[in-house]
Amino acid sequence: GAIADYNEAIRLDPKLAQAYANRGSAWDGKGDFDRAITDYDQAIRLDPKLAQAYANRGSAWYRKGDYDRAIADQTEALRLMPGDAMAYANRAGVWTDKGDFTRAVEDYNQALHFNAQLTQAYTGRARAWSNRGDFDRAVADYNEALRRNPRDAWIHLSRGVAHFSQGDFESAQTDTAAALRINPNDAYAVIWRYFAQSRSDRRPAAASELAANAAKIDKTRWPAPIIALLAGEADADRVLAAAASDDPKKAREQGCVAAFFLGEWYVLTPNVEQARTALEQAMRDCPRSFLQYSSAGAELRRLSSQ
CATH class of the missing domain: 1.25.40.10 (Tetratricopeptide repeat domain)
Structure with a gap:
């Protein structure tokens, strides 16, 4: 070798x-x-x-x-x-996880100055914009990334999450559907699509489609317990237990995802106080590069304005 x-x-x-x-x-x-x-x-x-x-x-x-x-x-x-664009993009990713989103944007700008075709810089800058609450700019950067990679399921899903965070649930449905057409086995796209449909007052359609999509997902792997929760086959305690791990990094990341989607589930219930508690937990636990971090912030702002 x-x-x-x-x-x-x-x-x-x-x-x-x-x-x-x-x-x-x-x-x-x-x-x-x-x-x-x-x-x-x-x-x-x-x-x-x-x-x-x-x-x-x-x-x-x-x-x-x-x-x-x-x-x-x-x-x-x-x-x-x-003039190395990738080194700028890599350093920008570190700034994002450190929580310095302004420096992250600056480094992604430099990366794109030296290589305007670097898709990673567009998607990375979109996450930094999202973390600053500027979802319009995030969507614009995802648009540029998709112009270069129209068959990338993850970018479609990421743009859908940005739309969801904006409160544009119709566009979120469109993007999650596109992601699932490209990759029908993406459990996260299944979960996000369920929430996008539910928030658009399409709960029956969301439940029906969830059942069909869930059949394609490996039920032994994370985040399948969240799909089980949405299907009424598990409760919050089971989700949290499944998220636990002896690996501290894995435990933090899965705990973040569990807290965020439990928060969104409580929004639908509706139970505003439990939603707020879970989303605040996600804000504390989620790596800054995770889509759930910026979305939790956006949802908390929506709850505060109600």
């Missing part, structure tokens, strides 16, 4: 920085970020101007949740290769 090849390259030339950087990328691909960082460290010791090693190490730090080191490495990568 690739790692064995890089081991041999390093054996033949222990000072070959690129071989360490390449092996680091291979470890990265396997999810072994500690070994990846060790190899990137060695690559940088051998060649302090190897910009890609800084960029890749920054991405590994990001995946380990060390945002400050991630930003430091991406910043050094940009010093060495100042």
